[in-house]
Amino acid sequence: MISVKTLSKSFGPKLAVDSVSFEVKKGEVLGFLGPNGAGKSTTMRMVTGYLPPTSGEVEIDGISVVENPIQAKQKIGYLPESAPLYSDMTVSSFLSFAAEIRGKKSTDVESAIETCFLEPVKNQSIDTLSKGYRHRTCLAQSILHDPEILILDEPTDGLDPNQKQEVRNLIKRMGEDKAIIFSTHILEEVEAACTRAIIIDQGSVVADGTPEQLKGKSKAAGLLSVSITGMAGSGILSEIRSLRDVTDVIELSSTDSSFKGMVHSSKKNNSLSEDVFNLCKDKGLLLQELKIEEGRLDDVFREITVADTKIDKETKAGKEEE
Amino acid sequence: MNALKNISIVFKRELKAQFNSMLAYVFIVIFVLLSMSLTFLLDDFFAPNAQDASLEFSFFRWPMWLLMFLAPAVGMRLWAEEQRTGTIELLLTMPISVWHAIVGKFLAALSVITIAILCTFPVVLTVAYLGDPDNGTIWGGYIACIFYGAGALAITCAVSALTRSSVACLIIALSICFGQLLIAIPPVLEYAADNWNGAVADVLGSLGTWSHYTEMKRGVISLANVAFYLSMIGFCLFLTSVVIKSKRA
Structure with missing residues (x-):
């Protein structure tokens, strides 16, 4: 049309x-x-x-x-x-x-x-x-x-x-x-x-x-968002890191008895969420949240358009220095 | 047929807008009052030896000067206002051509001017009652007024397309009309003929509005005079379309 x-x-x-x-x-x-x-x-x-x-x-x-x-x-x-x-x-x-x-x-x-x-x-x-x-x-x-x-x-x-x-x-x-x-x-x-x-x-x-x-293009898309209690945050963090396919864990908050963070995996499938679930079951931890992030449109928007703004500013600053 | 229909729709809207804003009434009243008072107070209309029942040297002396102000005042908003408020975007994305809009708007404003001119009819009744006027000259006078008003309005239309400010349009259009009138007044033509050469004086005389208006108000509706005004109107409206199109290019 x-x-x-x-x-x-x-x-x-x-x-x-x-x-x-x-x-x-x-x-x-x-x-x-x-x-x-x-x-x-x-x-x-x-x-x-x-x-x-x-x-x-x-x-x-x-x-x-x-x-x-x-x-x-x-x-x-x-x-x-x-x-x-x-x-x-x-x-x-x-x-x-x-x-x-x-x-x-x-x-x-x-x-x-x-x-x-x-x-x-x-x-x-x-x-x-x-x-x-x-x-x-x-x-x-x-x-x-x-x-x-x-x-x-x-x-x-x-x-x-x-x-x-x-x-x-x-x-x-x-x-x-x-x-x-x-x-x-x-x-x-x-x-x-x-x-x-x-x-x-x-x-x-x-x-x-x-x-x-578009949301899938967001950096957060496919990450696993987890919130677990029942053990010191540092302990939970190292347990998650030891899981297979985990490449990185971003810590959002950590206390003596809880952990909240985002898990990067080399494979974007559901097996990681199963692994986290099994980990909690085996260690007797309480799984409060487990969610595969869809990604956010405003993140994609910002990633694409802010990059340009930064380049613009740098070019402008460069010109002013000259 | 579609063109006529579109022009008439734009015309009706524009005419309503002119009267809705009360400006049209103000212009008509000012024009009638001024043309009457100038005729009866400044001229020798009532002088014992006055022999001007055809109004050529009294009443019809003034409309040219008044229309020089009135036509830009009526036409200043035609395109300037559309551009200032952004409604031009609405109008030009409707299924009409730029020409339909230009002609519709021009005719609506011309109607206001024509109504103002025709509202001076009591002066004609007065001379018909008092004397024995030459109706041909009176008709010639009215036709001269309408043609002059249309020419000044066409200039205003083109200037209005150039600017978003109605006041700027009024000042510029008024200056152009005044300049066009001045270049053909007898002293200027005599000066041109004496100091430069006759050809320059001829060109100024044919481009200026003075001589065409004075000839027409005598009742001389010659082809040259009509062609002058029609080509001036055509050129200015063409210029309006060029300005409107080039502003978007």
């Missing part, structure tokens, strides 16, 4: 997006992650046809956004980053304008108002709305024509926790029969609503996969 091929965008000498490629199929919800200024919004703006790409192609359901922008835009619903709205209009007149331009009827406006919980403010002027309502009004204009493709730039920004949950559920529900791209800074949202995620940094895609696959 959405096909992006080697998409690049330069603003003067600055390369904002560098050869980004990805595809989103019907039924997929793609999470777009990345630090501020990574190129997320620029990429989304090119997909929606707002910014012309410097090079590369964007196709929406086989239609080129550059060559047939009007046809392509008909298939897209777009929520821009700061949810801009015509503040001199009321909610319903603004949505009627959006519907009219897309050739839709007033019944579509009514259902968008209902879906986005805008009933209480529908006759209110937009400049008197709270941030949450403004955001939902903009979201309503993006979905009122029931588009096949939804591009949402930080759809939960500025919403309270309840509203965030509502929007996430809405995205998840709509994702069943649409192709959705949404960007966010909140990593738990990706796990909650996305079927796939892309991490973009300094204009390039640095990771692409399901949330589980």
